[in-house]
Amino acid sequence: MHLTKDEERILKGEYGEGTQKAMELLVAIGDAYDAEKMIPVSRAHAASSGQEGDLYFVELLANGGARCKVPTSTNPVYDIEYFHNLFDFIPKDEAEVARRVMEAYKRVGATLSWSCVPYLAENIPLYGETVAFSESSATPYVNSVIGARTNREAAQSALAAGVVGKTPKYGLLVKENRKGTHLVKVQTALKDEFDYTLLGYYVGKQIGYGTPVFTGVTRQPSTEELINFCAMSNVSGAISMFYIPGFTVEAQTVKEAFQGDAPQDKITVTSRELKRACEELQTTSGKIDFVMLGCPHYTLKQVKEVARLLEGKKIHDGVSFWVCTSATTKMLAERTGYVDIIERAGGHVVVDTCIDEPCWIAYKNKVGMTDSPKCAYYRRFKDVIVSRLQDCIEAAIKGK
Amino acid sequence: MKSSETVLKCHKIIGGRGEGEALVSHESICFYLTDPKTGVVREKGHELAGKNLAGKVLVFPSGKASSVVQIDGLFKLASHNVAPKAMIVKDVETVLVVSAFMVKVPLVDRLERDPFEAIQTGDFVKVDAEKGTVTIKRQ
Known part of the structure; x- marks a missing residue:
């Protein structure tokens, strides 16, 4: 990869050790892909996780004096104090790792959003911008729904790009690599957010790595439907980009999405595939101990829907009820009165927290219910029933 | 006993040198699905299930998950x-580059011959990413 004189100086360490380490990683990635040069990024999102690998790299950069050059937001870890007061038994060493991770992201000058949907509020790319966004829903959402350009980054490569302000030019940053690979014919009505979750699960599993192009989608999908599709297709598979010509921004026609080429493969999705995907996700039924919503973090519209369904109701005594969201959304939900309604029903709205964190250790041997297959996928809990939001609320009230 | 030695050119991604017995997997690997304390592959149905990655020169198509x-x-394996x-x-991908970078394990691709033809489990393999060579000794 060709480096400018200034980039060479960064690599030699003239801008400090932390920035040097970030550059070393970016150069290795550039070499792996035979990138010809580096290009500027305008923003980044680091999928911080509060795990040991995360800690190692962010401390390496922070201790070496690195500072983010462009806005770099962070993924949820967990609210250590809140959960400690609540449960009192998060393993000390794990809590210490999380605390150090959060402190190091602050030192490195990141935007401490602790949100997995930063592209909605705290760190929003524009059409055509080059960015470095890690996190499963973020990569495909930013590429496909917003039309900015990002590769499927890891937390570390995204943070490195945020520190250096550049990334190697390869992969989805190059127009030719953004063309569709698979034609997906949808032959069923996609009714709601949960249908898009199932669609994401099925398509990701069928394709693995690839860029699906959809036909047969008959109305504009909502923000929440698109978020769910992105999150699931990039967990069951590795979908970093997709097209719904007519509704997503980058290609107006199927032909344009494939850039004139023929699809590598074709897939048909009917109600049968979605039903089967839903069945595959279930591991149990019956009594539940908790309900976990907000993976990915719930939007204000989703928090409002929870409040609407819970208004005047009471959650069953044997069920803990959790809604995970960003601090920004919770602030609005508090002002608007939704949090109050949820809390009066016996639920909790929690910020800065991911469902895949050690803070949930109290539920390790418990049975839960969620609208997010991702929540089930991490296997932090004994068993998880996956269903629509309405079913989750109903079960929370009845206890089963 | 007859032994033969082959030297093949390769492309450096993460630098350094490493040598050991080859362990070949035709399936992609997820390091999370190994025992972090021993290096034994725990992924059910994987062709390496029950085999140990520790100290090996690992030959595989790509990463996953x-x-x-x-x-x-991979970080947990390295810390143990x-x-x-x-x-x-x-086939290299970004996450694998980051993983190898973090633990400073040499990573190479583009062997001048198909690595699955050139290398068998049990061969003694030296990877010199700096020189861009892979040396294979078969006993």
């Missing part, structure tokens, strides 16, 4: 000193 678990998986000594892959 989400970036967080993949990186954390049971990571592979070097990695030879066919």
